[in-house]
Amino acid sequence: MDFNDTPEEAAYRARARAWLEANAPGADPRGGEAAFLAAAKAWQARKADAGYACVTWPKDWGGQGEAPIMGVIFAEEEARLPTPGDPFSIGLGMCVPTVMTVGDAAAKRRFGGPAIRGEEIWCQLFSEPGAGSDVAAARTRAVRGADGDWTVNGQKVWTTGAQFSDFGIVVCRTDPDAPKHKGLTMFWVDMKAPGIEVRPIHQMSGGSGFNEVFFTDVRVPDSQRLGAVDDGWRVSLVTLMNERLAVGVSRGPGWPAFLEAARAIPAADGRMALADPAIRDKLADWYVQAEGLRHIRNRTLTALSRGQTPGPESSIGKAVAATQTQNLASEAVEMLDQYGVIDDPDLAPRQGAFQAWFLSSPGLRIAGGTDEILRNIIAERVLGLPGDVRVDKDVAFKDIPTGR
Known part of the structure; x- marks a missing residue:
């Protein structure tokens, strides 16, 4: 374990620190959600203009192609100064990298640049009332029509930032006859699409950062599918690993x-x-x-x-x-x-x-x-201990008791 920066890392840290000290705008202004979002978007755009937004993303995604440690160094230096809050962490850290990894060419061209500049905000639609820590227990259904597109019905919960998000990634049940980990598919969705309703959850802290999200006959084109049909669990692992590192x-x-x-x-x-x-x-x-x-x-x-x-x-x-x-x-x-x-x-x-x-x-x-x-x-x-007992591992999802 080496506690010291390499010469290259030290030079990058010095440049980042100097730029931040000259440009950091201060903490969030008072004035509610609108002022918070405006300040955060302006700061994200300023970082993007200077090459300090998504520095570790590949250049063909719109990033700087820097080593992961450089992103950590910039985050450390940014944390030293008061800056606006960050409504982009879920999108830039979890959602958009998933789109850029498994999405089609059109989605990659469409979403990378606006996300880096803070022009669009994303949310992650995984948890449900009966599928929190066990994401593979999702019951939100996506049914494919004769035209190849999908209709989504169901409910998600504890969705951070859904009330001001432009887009989201959602895990849906597409094959209830398969074991729960093998019948899921992931999509990206427009959060303003007809049939999507967002209801903020009032928390005991006084805030409403989390939301319930309801899908009622939401039409999702097959072009918005992320990865192969019924391969959503493998795709979701990309997102979940990033989430646990961030949290x-x-x-x-x-x-x-x-x-x-x-x-x-x-x-x-x-x-x-x-x-x-x-x-x-x-x-x-x-x-x-x-x-x-x-x-x-x-x-x-x-x-x-x-x-x-x-x-x-x-x-x-x-x-x-x-x-x-x-x-x-x-x-x-x-x-x-x-x-x-x-x-x-x-x-x-x-x-x-x-x-x-x-x-x-x-x-x-x-x-x-x-x-x-x-x-x-x-x-x-x-620790290498034996795996936890999973009695539903090979059972068709439709045959798993719901406890109701």
């Missing part, structure tokens, strides 16, 4: 933020909260976990730097980081005591970051693979 990085306030608050918040006996041995013990645990995660990430970076493909160890990062973020946020709100009930972000410590993550962090243990799914991956693919 594996904790985006909540880490232990340094907790330490900062503990130094400033008085405890019941008049001393600062940091003097409490129990709080110091928790900080020590979180620090050790954070260092372990850092070294796992360095392992991934080393593989990328050498042109290698990172292994399933990234599942460890997601499993640990999601739990740590939830525990840290819960302990922080409890430590803040009366300061923790302030509902004005301008008055709350760190602009209410701990309160926001207290409400939203449980979702991290579900998004991108539940704790249980990730532990199975770690057990089977990292």
